[in-house]
Amino acid sequence: MSEKVKVGLIGAGGIAQGAHLRGYHSIPDECEVVWICDVNQEVAEKAAAKVVEAGGAKPQITTDYKQMLTDSELDAVSVTTPNKYHVEPTVDALNAGKHVLCEKPLGMNADECRRMCAAARENKKILQVALQNRFTGAARFAKQYIDGGNMGDIYYARAWALRRRGVPAWGVFIHKDQQGGGPLIDIGVHILDFTLYLMGYPKPVSASGQTWDILGKTPGLYNPWGDYDRTKFTVEDFAVGLIRFENGAVVSLESSFMANLDGDPFKASFFGTKAGMDLNPWGADPVKIYTEQDGQLFNMVGASVPHVESAHVDEVKAFIKAIREDLPSPVPGENGLYLNAIFDALYKSAETKKEEPIDVSF
Ligand SMILES: NC(=O)c1ccc[n+]([C@@H]2O[C@H](COP(=O)([O-])OP(=O)(O)OC[C@H]3O[C@@H](n4cnc5c(N)ncnc54)[C@H](O)[C@@H]3O)[C@@H](O)[C@H]2O)c1
Structure with missing residues (x-):
């Protein structure tokens, strides 16, 4: 892949701003954050301001992740919502043909993880669990x-x-x-x-x-x-x-x-x-x-x-590298299912x- 990977955030709170954005910003030649979604508009605006501070163009903002997923230009998303809200955005994003880096734990239970892993397999997209250690x-x-x-x-x-x-x-x-x-x-x-x-x-x-x-x-x-x-x-x-x-x-x-x-x-x-x-x-x-x-x-x-320097940043770099070079998921969804x-x-x-x-x- 020669173009930059276009990324969106679903959930723009603590871990999204403290880890995922830092990771994406560390490799500006390889990816750009183009969408930010949070049910709390103010939080989304704050995260968008961080993208601009880091030298990026202002991302589009939404409070409904489904709107973001209709963008055919979008390649990948970070799912950085509270645990209860991992499964639906992850499955919807995979079904929309996006790669997903989902925060830990992958699901609230194994049945949720099964749905996510199946969606990744069916759509042949990367599902990575954010287990940075x-x-x-x-x-x-x-x-x-x-x-x-x-x-x-x-x-x-x-x-x-x-x-x-x-x-x-x-x-x-x-x-x-x-x-x-x-x-x-x-x-x-x-x-x-x-x-x-x-x-x-x-x-x-x-x-x-x-x-x-x-x-x-x-x-x-x-x-x-x-x-x-x-x-x-x-x-x-x-x-x-x-x-x-x-x-x-x-x-x-x-x-x-x-x-x-x-x-x-x-x-x-x-x-x-x-x-x-x-x-x-x-x-x-x-x-x-x-x-x-x-x-x-x-x-x-x-x-x-x-x-x-930062395992969080390195996990994000591994995600982008896997997308660009068509590699397997650096932290497969199946591992999240086992856990x-x-x-x-x-x-x-x-x-x-x-x-x-x-x-x-x-
Ligand atoms: N890997 C780590 O070390 C690490 C550290 C902290 C948190 N986490 C994980 O990250 C996830 C989020 O934790 P946090 O601390 O960032 O929480 P947070 O509350 O700071 O941020 C979550 C954000 O998601 C938003 N949100 C909730 N439902 C949403 C939805 N349906 N669509 C869009 N936005 C929605 C909230 O408004 C909030 O801004 C959790 O799963 C947590 O386990 C991981």
Whole structure:
């Protein structure tokens, strides 16, 4: 593709302005933002002003994304609406022949993801899930090490996205009907994607989990992320799960908005037949590798972890590159389906108290 990719935003709030626009603006020779949609006209105007500030022409503005999708010149959209409003714009955009970069989690549940993945397949368009942690320096470093066979078979991993006190008091994070879930679906999705990406995305087959909502509902508990109405807290504050995969591997997942623990660990640990590894996706801690050689044990620290200025920007660049060079989706919709299907099973298991099967067909 020699012409610039013409892009639109559906939802122009926090992540659209803070991440997606920055990404598009970083490659002005390859793409341009030509449409901005937000149900809130003022927000759309603010985002449009940012496009102009960055040197672009003023994009067209609408409060109805369907109007944007009628533009035959438009190639691609970012779907950056709250979780509840991912599925319809994504399916409509794919059916209108546009490529889609959709924010995480892909859907509120696996059934929504199935519709999105099917629409991408039927229309032969890219559906990318905005899971930026796999674009970090630590992710690149670990992926090369693991894919080089240095860990042997990874048979177990721990994934932690834990906050001691971090209930987002703004937006819709505490409302299950609009978010689909609590920390599991909001931040657990990041660490689980990071973990499964490094493990080569094995197919999940079943999961067992438990959730709690006691701290999140308790009035007066310290929450530096703002005050919120405890009576309206309908998501979990803490979720744990054990996920089994077709290749025999197992992952344990812990995610919280509130829990009594030391700090806010956000990291993954891998247990392979040749080595183990601990790392944080953003490189907040060193990449540590534990191995054995000739009867001696070694602890190694990654010393050439690449510096990545912004994983958000790099995910957007990967999206545009895939469109221009006709490449597969850098973060396939199917990965988003796996994640939502795992969450569905964990939430169900928390109710049934049984291990639940996982279906990722679409
Ligand atoms: N990848 C990340 O690290 C990351 C970080 C933050 C948020 N997110 C995700 O981004 C999404 C949006 O979160 P946010 O923090 O930007 O929220 P936000 O509330 O700041 O912005 C969302 C915008 O969407 C608009 N909107 C709602 N429904 C719409 C519709 N039907 N059509 C057009 N516009 C609509 C709202 O008016 C709002 O301006 C969520 O799915 C969230 O999980 C991802």
